[in-house]
Amino acid sequence: MEFFVRGGEFLADSPAVGRVAARMKPTNILDPNYFHKVVDCQWACPAHTPVPEYIRLISQERYTEAYMLNWDSNVFPGILGRTCDRPCEPACRRVRTEEKPVAICRLKRVAADNKGDIGAYLPRVPEKKNGKRVALLGAGPASLAVARDLLPFGYEVHLFEKESAGGGFMRSQIPAFRLPVEVLDEEVEIILNMGVECHFDHEVASMKAMLDEGFDAYFIGTGAPRGRDLELPGRQEVDQHISIGIDWLSSVAFGHTTEITGKVIVMGGGNTAMDCCRTAQRLGAESVSVVVRSAFEVMKASEWEKEDAMGEGIPIINNRPPKEFVHENGRLKGIVFECVKPVQGSDGRLRYEPSGEPDVFMECDHVLMAIGQENHCPWIERDIGIEFDKWDCPVLDEQTLQSSNPKVFFGGDSAFGPENIIWASAHAHKAAISIHLLCQGKDLRKDRPPEGVNLISQKMGMHEWSYDSEHDPSKRYLVPHADKKLSLSNIKMEVELGFDRELGAQEAQRCLNCDVQTVFTDRLCIECDACVDICPMDCISFTENVDETELRQRLMAPASNLEQDLYVSDELGTGRVMVKDEDVCVHCGLCAERCPTNAWDMQKSVVHIPQLGSYAE
Amino acid sequence: MTYVAKPKVHHPLLPLNDLGLTRRDYEGSVSTLCAGCGHDSVSAAIVAACAELSLPPHRFAKVSGIGCSSKTPSYFLNRSHGFNSVHGRMPSVATGANLANRELYCIGISGDGDTASIGLGQFAHIVRRRINMLYVVDNNGTYGLTKGQFSATNDKGSTSKKGAPNLYSPIDLVSMALQIGASFVARSFSGDKRQLVPLIKAGLMHRGFAFIDVISPCVAFNNHTGSTKSYEHVRAHSESVMMADYFLPQQEITADYAPGTMEDVRMPDGSVLRLRKIDGAYDPHDPVAALAHVQEHQAAGEVVTGLLYVDPDASDCHEVLDSVNRPLNSLDEADLCPGNEALAQINAAWR
Ligand SMILES: Cc1cc2nc3c(=O)[nH]c(=O)nc-3n(C[C@H](O)[C@H](O)[C@H](O)COP(=O)(O)OP(=O)(O)OC[C@H]3O[C@@H](n4cnc5c(N)ncnc54)[C@H](O)[C@@H]3O)c2cc1C
Numbered sequence: 001m002e003f004f005v006r007g008g009e010f011l012a013d014s015p016a017v018g019r020v021a022a023r024m025k026p027t028n029i030l031d032p033n034y035f036h037k038v039v040d041c042q043w044a045c046p047a048h049t050p051v052p053e054y055i056r057l058i059s060q061e062r063y064t065e066a067y068m069l070n071w072d073s074n075v076f077p078g079i080l081g082r083t084c085d086r087p088c089e090p091a092c093r094r095v096r097t098e099e100k101p102v103a104i105c106r107l108k109r110v111a112a113d114n115k116g117d118i119g120a121y122l123p124r125v126p127e128k129k130n131g132k133r134v135a136l137l138g139a140g141p142a143s144l145a146v147a148r149d150l151l152p153f154g155y156e157v158h159l160f161e162k163e164s165a166g167g168g169f170m171r172s173q174i175p176a177f178r179l180p181v182e183v184l185d186e187e188v189e190i191i192l193n194m195g196v197e198c199h200f201d202h203e204v205a206s207m208k209a210m211l212d213e214g215f216d217a218y219f220i221g222t223g224a225p226r227g228r229d230l231e232l233p234g235r236q237e238v239d240q241h242i243s244i245g246i247d248w249l250s251s252v253a254f255g256h257t258t259e260i261t262g263k264v265i266v267m268g269g270g271n272t273a274m275d276c277c278r279t280a281q282r283l284g285a286e287s288v289s290v291v292v293r294s295a296f297e298v299m300k301a302s303e304w305e306k307e308d309a310m311g312e313g314i315p316i317i318n319n320r321p322p323k324e325f326v327h328e329n330g331r332l333k334g335i336v337f338e339c340v341k342p343v344q345g346s347d348g349r350l351r352y353e354p355s356g357e358p359d360v361f362m363e364c365d366h367v368l369m370a371i372g373q374e375n376h377c378p379w380i381e382r383d384i385g386i387e388f389d390k391w392d393c394p395v396l397d398e399q400t401l402q403s404s405n406p407k408v409f410f411g412g413d414s415a416f417g418p419e420n421i422i423w424a425s426a427h428a429h430k431a432a433i434s435i436h437l438l439c440q441g442k443d444l445r446k447d448r449p450p451e452g453v454n455l456i457s458q459k460m461g462m463h464e465w466s467y468d469s470e471h472d473p474s475k476r477y478l479v480p481h482a483d484k485k486l487s488l489s490n491i492k493m494e495v496e497l498g499f500d501r502e503l504g505a506q507e508a509q510r511c512l513n514c515d516v517q518t519v520f521t522d523r524l525c526i527e528c529d530a531c532v533d534i535c536p537m538d539c540i541s542f543t544e545n546v547d548e549t550e551l552r553q554r555l556m557a558p559a560s561n562l563e564q565d566l567y568v569s570d571e572l573g574t575g576r577v578m579v580k581d582e583d584v585c586v587h588c589g590l591c592a593e594r595c596p597t598n599a600w601d602m603q604k605s606v607v608h609i610p611q612l613g614s615y616a617e
Numbered sequence: 618m619t620y621v622a623k624p625k626v627h628h629p630l631l632p633l634n635d636l637g638l639t640r641r642d643y644e645g646s647v648s649t650l651c652a653g654c655g656h657d658s659v660s661a662a663i664v665a666a667c668a669e670l671s672l673p674p675h676r677f678a679k680v681s682g683i684g685c686s687s688k689t690p691s692y693f694l695n696r697s698h699g700f701n702s703v704h705g706r707m708p709s710v711a712t713g714a715n716l717a718n719r720e721l722y723c724i725g726i727s728g729d730g731d732t733a734s735i736g737l738g739q740f741a742h743i744v745r746r747r748i749n750m751l752y753v754v755d756n757n758g759t760y761g762l763t764k765g766q767f768s769a770t771n772d773k774g775s776t777s778k779k780g781a782p783n784l785y786s787p788i789d790l791v792s793m794a795l796q797i798g799a800s801f802v803a804r805s806f807s808g809d810k811r812q813l814v815p816l817i818k819a820g821l822m823h824r825g826f827a828f829i830d831v832i833s834p835c836v837a838f839n840n841h842t843g844s845t846k847s848y849e850h851v852r853a854h855s856e857s858v859m860m861a862d863y864f865l866p867q868q869e870i871t872a873d874y875a876p877g878t879m880e881d882v883r884m885p886d887g888s889v890l891r892l893r894k895i896d897g898a899y900d901p902h903d904p905v906a907a908l909a910h911v912q913e914h915q916a917a918g919e920v921v922t923g924l925l926y927v928d929p930d931a932s933d934c935h936e937v938l939d940s941v942n943r944p945l946n947s948l949d950e951a952d953l954c955p956g957n958e959a960l961a962q963i964n965a966a967w968r
């Protein structure tokens with residue numbers, strides 16, 4: 001029960017007096033990272049999309065602006081609003097204060113679905129070029145985003161792609177029932193129409209030859225195109241009954257495969273496995289099962305992808321490593337699986353031991369192998385100054401994405417192995433800055449534009465804030481789905497219908513506006529405790545300053561989440577300091593409402609993430 | 618003030634007390650006092666004390682008079698009984714409530730105007746009658762609600778917001794309570810919950826009349842440089858004689874304090890009041906010495922805080938009157954009309 005009266009101690013009352021050395025330093029809120037970290041979603045987003053800002057725009061029905069804010073940072077809002085891996089959502093503060101995150105991803109889709117004409121908002125591309133030529137290899141999201149960043153600066157951008165259309169894996173892998181082709185086409189076209197010189201159906205066979213063409217810079221965005229295979233007894237004999245998942249999905253996407261018959265087993269527990277099983281079900285399989293060697297909880301597939309597959313009636317069978325393919329006269333009969341159980345090792349990691357159950361045999365006619373992908377670029381000669389590591393990934397400078405050949409940059413899946421679209425966009429921004437600096441003869445590290453932060457007071461008057469400060473206790477709203485009978489029989493039919501405007505507006509209200517910061521001015525504070533008393537989350541304490549570990553324990557509520565910072569003020573009149581645990585603040589603004597002296601103010605933090613656009617003006 | 622209600626959402630680790638309630642369950646409705654008013658901190662301290670003691674909110678009677686301070690019972694213990702009476706008349710209502718139902722925890726909240734000005738006579742008599750209650754004065758040295766006139770506790774020479782000096786000497790309620798025979802007398806500061814919360818707990822559980830004078834700055838009218846009841850002045854001039862900690866009978870007594878003179882006062886119900894004396898020579902069981910101590914420091918411009926006097930074995934009004942042990946509302950017809958035989962016995966006793 002100590003919890004109730006923690007904080008508020010006077011200096012004289014503590015054994016810690018005198019331990020000056022260990023005291024926490026006052027927080028430097030002008031460090032761009034400080035408040036950026038408080039905006040959990042934006043911090044977690046690889047491209048640092050200003051999430052709360054676009055959610056507020058949706059609340060104001062300013063869909064076009066909301067879309068463009070997204071487009072600026074992540075380049076593919078309509079696509080990502082349906083398919084993003086959404087690292088922002090597990091990071092969302094709502095997970096810590098209540099339970100479920102704001103449906104950040106699906107709100108992006110609301111902006112995309114409802115936007116108006118964006119023509120006027122697009123950057124202008126100069127007629128007169130700047131004389132520099134850049135080659136982009138592969139037309140996936142990484143290269144497309146680099147093109148978008150470079151074109152407004154007058155670069156001549158050449159895109160080389162072996163397929164006949166742009167989009168990369170977004171076109172060849174992500175099934176149409178998750179991402180309709182029109183949505184993909186629209187966002188790819190926006191970029192191509194900015195003036196990209198497209199070379200489709202052009203497979204690059206030699207990097208050496210490319211280099212000989214004398215471009216000023218090269219961006220390699222060719223992805224991680226090789227699906228892993230599994231060598232097991234019987235594998236060779238049943239070759240024609242086994243497909244590599246990503247190859248099979250692309251053959252479905254390009255219309256070469258239109259059906260699959262009999263019983264299908266999908267092997268693997270990642271998102272590719274989820275797309276394979278749902279696609280197989282739609283193409284007419286008699287039955288589909290997913291068999292995973294590991295436990296359900298540690299499967300690589302996102303929570304929602306698993307839910308969607310299971311929601312369509314597909315069983316996921318865990319803890320079953322495969323042993324052998326059983327065949328008869330060249331025909332696949334099925335697979336024998338071993339039975340294991342996970343045990344927690346002393347290092348906290350799961351290990352698998354035989355469970356004691358007998359091996360199981362599962363009948364099947366076709367296997368889709370979805371056990372991972374890897375980097376593979378045999379067309380890059382190994383003697384042209386581009387170094388590769390032992391996993392066949394290029395050796396890169398993480399900050400600049402420059403390879404050991406100064407003119408060659410990597411991004412997207414080709415850089416560090418398979419990731420996702422949002423990482424491809426993030427890499428692209430970095431690489432575009434590097435390419436620009438290189439072409440302008442500047443230093444790639446020293447001359448990079450810095451991050452910055454602006455703080456803007458949201459006070460409009462007595463009890464009036466320019467954001468909706470009131471806390472909304474609603475539970476996460478569910479996205480409506482299409483009728484299962486229809487969507488399971490039509491591979492092109494999008495399963496999710498998306499939030500309509502009304503649901504979108506309701507879900508938008510759940511956002512806690514974590515970018516509207518509590519900013520404290522120590523010289524104004526009279527230590528009246530009003531903010532401590534009103535704060536619903538027990539974030540604020542006035543206490544003597546000690547070292548961080550002890551300070552975290554002596555606050556109104558223990559600050560046990562070490563990933564979240566403490567905001568510490570300078571010394572106040574009584575010798576104490578104000579300490580705010582940022583962890584579960586709901587940004588309700590009540591501290592500022594109750595403060596008699598405006599020592600607290602609610603200020604919007606606008607974080608400036610360097611992008612090539614930072615140079616424009 | 619704000620009209621934005623405090624949202625229900627709370628810290629995920631907020632503990633539950635023995636009744637399964639969190640501290641938030643002891644709050645009241647949204648305060649309409651000025652932002653920064655000390656009275657809101659006193660309410661927050663009462664909320665914390667009641668939650669920590671795991672007292673059932675519906676077993677409380679909150680009574681008050683008129684003033685900003687007297688409005689505060691609305692801002693704590695939502696689920697309890699309350700009576701906001703007339704100016705200076707809280708003691709009458711509290712007396713009635715306590716006589717009618719001795720099982721309720723009675724908290725009276727008053728102001729320095731409500732108690733030391735218009736209500737001084739009532740105050741003297743409720744002390745004298747030993748009503749079993751906790752009487753809190755939110756003392757800001759001014760009539761806050763009527764916009765800042767000097768009250769009777771305002772120090773001579775202290776100025777109004779506009780600079781006019783106060784011409785009269787103050788009434789010291791602590792001294793009065795000691796003189797008239799209160800069995801629990803304390804003074805504290807709204808800006809020091811570490812001291813205030815345990816005092817409220819001990820005062821609530823004390824049998825007899827418990828009085829706490831809480832200096833509670835009025836940010837709107839009496840927090841300027843000429844005031845002796847401002848946050849800054851009180852912090853600079855208060856002298857704490859001791860820190861108190863209150864432990865329920867079943868509670869483990871934790872002893873993790875800096876050295877000093879320690880005294881455990883055992884209460885009749887088995888609970889323990891642990892006193893950590895800052896002034897080692899101070900004796901909280903001697904009302905005469907307490908009075909002298911308080912007044913000497915007052916003459917030197919200092920405000921003595923802490924538990925100043927306690928008589929753990931004090932009696933209350935019900936004991937003095939030898940009244941019925943049960944709340945009046947639980948007495949049924951059989952209790953009230955014991956029948957002809959009983960009447961005949963009573964009459965016989967008078968013959
Ligand atoms: C089944 C599956 C589902 C996925 N679902 C999602 C999802 O829902 N959300 C998400 O964010 N991510 C998803 N991903 C991952 C995502 O698609 C990739 O991370 C992303 O597309 C990588 O982008 P990129 O630009 O690096 O390369 P890619 O998208 O792989 O594009 C590379 C392009 O380069 C071309 N190319 C390759 N070699 C050559 C060459 N020698 N010459 C010319 N062209 C060449 C390829 O044809 C291709 O078009 C999924 C991946 C798979 C396999």
Ligand SMILES: Cc1ncc(C[n+]2csc(CCOP(=O)(O)OP(=O)(O)O)c2C)c(N)n1
Pocket residue numbers: 683684685686687704727728729730731732735755757759760761762763768
């Ligand atoms: C009989 C009567 N006389 C006068 C008043 C006007 N009045 C209302 S509140 C108040 C003074 C309150 O002062 P205090 O008790 O110190 O409360 P504070 O507002 O300072 O907390 C006065 C004089 C009244 N309401 N009723």
Ligand code: SF4
Pocket residue numbers: 518534535536537538539540584585586587588589590591592
């Ligand atoms: S905005 Fe202020 S009152 Fe609201 S939760 Fe955050 S710190 Fe507490």
Ligand code: SF4
Pocket residue numbers: 524525526527528529530531532591594595596597598599600653
């Ligand atoms: S409400 Fe304002 S003046 Fe009072 S303690 Fe908090 S920050 Fe300081």
Ligand code: SF4
Pocket residue numbers: 649650651653654655656685686757761762834835836837838
């Ligand atoms: S006028 Fe003074 S006493 Fe009344 S609410 Fe405002 S600050 Fe508090």
Ligand SMILES: [Mg+2]
Pocket residue numbers: 684686728729730755756757758759760761768
């Ligand atoms: Mg007053």
